[in-house]
Amino acid sequence: MTEEIFAHDGYLTEFEAVVSATDGDWVSLDCTAFYPGGGGQAHDKGTIRGVSVEKVERRKNEIWHLCPGHGLEAGDKIWCSVDWERRYELMKGHTAEHMLFGALSRLVPDLNIIKIDIEYGDKYVVIDRDVSWDVISDAVASVNAAIEENLSVLKSSMDRDDPELEHIRAKLDRIEGSEISVVEIDGFDIAACSGLHVMETEEIGFVFADRRVSSGKDGYAIHFKVGEAAKRVSSELAYACLKVSDALNSKPSDAEKAAANLLSDLNGTRAMLKKAGKALVTGAGEKRISGAAVRYGVFPADIDTLAEAAENWKAEGHTVILATDSDPSYVILASGDERIDCRKILTDVLSSVGGKGGGKKDFSRGGLLKGSDPTAFVEKAADAVGDILSSL
Ligand SMILES: [Zn+2]
The missing domain is CATH 2.40.30.130 (Elongation Factor Tu (Ef-tu); domain 3)
Known part of the structure; x- marks a missing residue:
């Protein structure tokens, strides 16, 4: 032993x-x-x-x-x-984890802890639900206030059958033996734990939670740092936020609102552009090539809008040659005329102008290489369709 x-x-x-x-x-x-x-x-x-x-x-x-x-x-x-540097970092991280979870569970009733991972570099606690940055920042502020108060970290042990254990955070199924080690951070948190902790909270220096990520069905992981690393990352993130508020032309305190407004404007503009693109495509003129109806052109619309228009015209028996006005450009060749082999024409033309594609005989699509001219594709494909129709 x-x-x-x-x-x-x-x-x-x-x-x-x-x-x-x-x-x-x-x-x-x-x-x-x-x-x-x-x-x-x-x-x-x-x-x-x-x-x-x-x-x-x-x-x-x-x-x-x-x-x-x-x-x-x-x-x-x-x-x-x-290795004391490593050990001390782990002791500080472990004590900080007790404090962080204790503070979070005061703000979020019935919060459950799923997993803890205290490594020399990364440290996180997995909780059973997502919490906002507002809640996390309140919890971290109360942890840092308690660190400044320099609370004592007291260790004791209790019998597994002690009814008092009910009032203490403990995963008893994960602890072996009849004696349960209990760690109490004076007036702040109490939990059953057999790990190693510092004796006074001031030793931790500073705590900063810098990442919150979903950890799948387990819940959400709150990553945090202690001591100098925590100070460093909080300063780096503060400057990153200042740069963002400069870019948004707002005060740091208004940056969140400014970004939300910008995003909402952007979504509105996107929706408007999509509508305008759709109107342009649907309004595309009809040309007659050897007596058959052909619609073709390069449009400032996304490929889905072009595909929808192509399906409709194809259903009316038309031949459709469309390209997006983007770089790279995406192209569609569809036809309701069974004499036209869209896949063959598309792949032939793409190999001459540069690009790749495929699909079915009546509906095929592809993409041009970056820098390739969509107008050249459309014109060559229209010529190829014309050649076939006039030779019949
Ligand atoms: Zn512990």
């Missing part, structure tokens, strides 16, 4: 131990300060007699350390060192 130093002292990182067993690249010790990971917190790294510890894991009552090339034997007395 390994004595777990980290369980009673999260700050002790240099220690002497005796090798109790080895298993290939793995080493177990009589005592260790290396946290094997758990409660969403990543495992420690560091060195054992100067050899790097890449992974740590718990196997029943023993804690094993992966140290490739360790060269150790049972009974060796060794000096060990936990």
Whole structure:
């Protein structure tokens, strides 16, 4: 059985131990300060007699350390060192996670925590629903106020059967043993947790939530940073917002409204353009080539509008050759005249003007290469249709 130093002292990182067993690249010790990971917190790294510890894991009552090339034997007395920078970052992140979730659940009743992931780089908490940036920013503000107040982080343990546990946030099904470790951030949050935490909230420095993403059926992940990284990212994002408000020609406090107005204007303009494009296409003149009705031209409309018009004219027995006035341009060749093989004409003309396409004998479509002239396509296709009709 390994004595777990980290369980009673999260700050002790240099220690002497005796090798109790080895298993290939793995080493177990009589005592260790290396946290094997758990409660969403990543495992420690560091060195054992100067050899790097890449992974740590718990196997029943023993804690094993992966140290490739360790060269150790049972009974060796060794000096060990936990990577403190990594460990301290994980302790701060883990404590911040308790505070962030505690603050969020005060603002959103019945909020549930689904998953926690505290890594050296990325840190996030998955909650069972989406919450707005307004709620997140209120929660983060109350966390940072509590950090400034320098609240104590107290550790205690309770019996699994203790009725008081009902008032404490705990995923008891995920915790083994009869004794439950409880972490209380003085007056701010209380939760069952066997991970490692700082002793005072001031140590965290600063918390900033910088990303919220759907994590599928699980819910929503709120990513956050602590300490200097949190200050850095909050400053970067503040300047990004200032640049956006300059671009929108608005005050930062009005940028959100200005962007919403712009988007609504844009959608209105798009709808109007679509309508105008449709009117242009439907108003396209009819030409007679060898006695058959042919409609053709290049139009400032999207391919769906052209396809709809083409279907209608095709139903009336017309031949239709249409191209979008865009770069690259999209083209359609359709015909209600069964003497016309649209796919063949389209692919022939596209290979001469540059482009690709395909489809059916009565309706085919394609795209020109970027920079290719849609007028050339339309004219060549009209010539090809004329040649076929006049030869019959
Ligand atoms: Zn914890």
